[in-house]
Amino acid sequence: MADYQLYCFAQSGNAYRAALMLNLIGADWEPIFVDFFKAAVQRTADYRDNVNEMGEAPVLRHGDKKLSQSGVILFYLAERSGKFLPRDEEARLEALRWIIFDNQKIGGNLGPYRFLRNFAKPLGEPAVLDFLKGRAHGALAIVDKRLSRSPYLLGAEPTIADVSMTSYLYYPSEEFGFDIAAQYANIGAWLGRMKALPRWGHPYDLMPGYPLPA
Ligand SMILES: N[C@@H](CCC(=O)N[C@@H](CS)C(=O)NCC(=O)O)C(=O)O
Numbered sequence: 001m002a003d004y005q006l007y008c009f010a011q012s013g014n015a016y017r018a019a020l021m022l023n024l025i026g027a028d029w030e031p032i033f034v035d036f037f038k039a040a041v042q043r044t045a046d047y048r049d050n051v052n053e054m055g056e057a058p059v060l061r062h063g064d065k066k067l068s069q070s071g072v073i074l075f076y077l078a079e080r081s082g083k084f085l086p087r088d089e090e091a092r093l094e095a096l097r098w099i100i101f102d103n104q105k106i107g108g109n110l111g112p113y114r115f116l117r118n119f120a121k122p123l124g125e126p127a128v129l130d131f132l133k134g135r136a137h138g139a140l141a142i143v144d145k146r147l148s149r150s151p152y153l154l155g156a157e158p159t160i161a162d163v164s165m166t167s168y169l170y171y172p173s174e175e176f177g178f179d180i181a182a183q184y185a186n187i188g189a190w191l192g193r194m195k196a197l198p199r200w201g202h203p204y205d206l207m208p209g210y211p212l213p214a
Contacts, residue, residue: 004029007051007059009036010210011119013107013168015058016203017070018077021163023199023206025081032061033208037119070167071099074160084160091154098153098161105139110168110176118175119212140184147186151193158194166194170202 004022008015008031015034022029034041034057041047042055052059052068059066060073067073078085086095113132116124143165146153153161169191173179181188194200204210 002028002030003062005032005061006030006207007032007034007057007061008207009034009057010204010207011212012036012057012207013111013114013171013203014056014070014103015207016170017164017167018058018060018073019203019206020166020201021074021077021084021160023201024163024197025077025083026199027077027081031206031208035209037209037212071096071103071164074099074164078160084158084163086154086159086161091159094154095159095161099164101139101142102161102165102167106136106143106165106169107167109133109136109139114168114171114175117177140180140187144184144186147190152190158197162190162194166191170195 004027006015006018006022006029008019012034019029019031034047036042036057042052042057048055051066054068056068058070058073059068060076062076065076067076074084077083086092109132113129113136116129116132143153150156152158153165169180169187173182181191
């Protein structure tokens with residue numbers, strides 16, 4: 001058995017944060033497939049009793065430890081590995097600020113927007129899609145401005161704030177109906193820098209469940 005097990009599925013940008021971090025730090029890890037779409041295992045009593053009471057992926061297992069919330073998983077892995085760890089207390093608070101902003105405003109809008117546009121049955125109402133898309137664009141503009149000042153969110157080096165922020169941003173532009181990297185030049189350049197890191201992998205390659213069965 002690998003050192004770490006990650007409950008995840010390929011379409012999950014929330015889980016990608018943890019999968020990418022595990023790969024970037026060179027951890028010995030294996031995915032455990034969460035059949036989110038067909039069996040909806042995250043809604044079962046078994047999942048909620050034994051895996052995550054919050055009914056979400058990702059969940060990281062490490063020995064007896066079981067962690068959910070990608071931001072918590074990122075801090076845990078950074079502290080254990082010493083990699084992508086913000087260097088002092090001020091930087092840790094700054095990383096936390098961007099991780100929460102990402103969870104709420106980037107992933108929190110792009111995630112449901114992409115889900116309702118591609119995977120929901122039935123697909124989402126146009127007015128709901130427009131609302132989420134507008135909120136996502138507002139948040140992306142803020143991240144783009146931040147990345148005009150430095151190569152990574154906290155400065156010259158990548159940290160867990162950057163790993164978190166990649167969440168939904170490498171998925172194909174057709175799934176969003178717009179090209180994030182092309183529309184936001186600083187985000188596009190930063191995505192290129194993150195992609196150049198050793199052991200970077202695409203969400204559809206790192207996690208199981210792609211493509212979805214017809
Ligand atoms: N803030 C959480 C979000 C996790 C999350 O919402 N995951 C989705 C999958 S992408 C989920 O499991 N949703 C189940 C639900 O909301 O019912 C994190 O970053 O881990």
